[in-house]
Amino acid sequence: NAGVMxxxxxxxxxxxxxxxxxxxxxKGHSHVYWYRQLPEEGLKFMVYLQKENIIDESGMPKERxxxxxxxxxxxxxxxxxxxxxxxxAYFCASSSGTDYGYTFGSGTRLTVV
Amino acid sequence: QKEVEQDPGPLSxxxxxxVSLNCTYSNSAFQYFMWYRQYSRKGPELLMYTYSSGNKExxxxxxxxxxxxxxxxxxxxxxxxxxxxxYLCAIPNQAGTALIFGKGTTLSVSS
Numbered sequence: 109n110a111g112v113m114x115x116x117x118x119x120x121x122x123x124x125x126x127x128x129x130x131x132x133x134x135k136g137h138s139h140v141y142w143y144r145q146l147p148e149e150g151l152k153f154m155v156y157l158q159k160e161n162i163i164d165e166s167g168m169p170k171e172r173x174x175x176x177x178x179x180x181x182x183x184x185x186x187x188x189x190x191x192x193x194x195x196x197a198y199f200c201a202s203s204s205g206t207d208y209g210y211t212f213g214s215g216t217r218l219t220v221v
Numbered sequence: 222q223k224e225v226e227q228d229p230g231p232l233s234x235x236x237x238x239x240v241s242l243n244c245t246y247s248n249s250a251f252q253y254f255m256w257y258r259q260y261s262r263k264g265p266e267l268l269m270y271t272y273s274s275g276n277k278e279x280x281x282x283x284x285x286x287x288x289x290x291x292x293x294x295x296x297x298x299x300x301x302x303x304x305x306x307x308y309l310c311a312i313p314n315q316a317g318t319a320l321i322f323g324k325g326t327t328l329s330v331s332s
Contacts, residue, residue: 141319150324151265151309164318199264208253208313208320212264
């Protein structure tokens with residue numbers, strides 16, 4: 109049973125470009141969470157989605173960031189017009205929704221040059 | 222005051238030592254408490270999950286919750302070099318829609 113699959117593992121973007129991060133949850137999990145990890149700052153919640161719905165986006169920056177979890181296919185975290193401060197590790201997690209035991213992916217490391 | 226606070230360390234111990242990792246939290250309404258382990262360049266993995274107060278043991282690991290002082294601990298007995306990682310405590314937010322993580326304590330166990 110595959111865990112949470114994130115791709116790409118590493119992503120390099122120039123300032124002003126768009127970054128698309130993909131996350132396929134554990135089979136059977138319909139709850140997806142995105143977190144960002146910056147050195148010295150820890151793991152910060154960004155957004156919680158269920159199929160076709162954003163449940164809580166209180167951790168998402170108001171501009172340039174968006175997330176979706178369509179009926180078919182992976183969840184996508186999209187960052188438009190990237191800036192150097194967006195460089196971080198982005199982790200996706202999934203759960204069945206019955207408990208708080210999230211399963212995390214290995215992350216996408218975004219570097220903005 | 223931050224919702225979850227954790228001493229980042231680093232913490233260095235010799236193999237076989239007993240390790241104590243701690244977090245404090247601010248909201249007395251919290252009921253669920255989790256410990257995650259994160260190896261370098263990997264995603265966090267769930268280590269222990271406790272509800273309310275008391276102890277929970279799993280092999281060499283014991284999670285302890287003291288709700289009166291809002292203090293949670295993870296004890297590792299007979300520590301091994303393979304335990305070298307960052308340990309993060311986590312608590313669900315009040316809405317139950319996300320986990321709030323401590324900054325993590327980096328542990329190094331030398332052989």
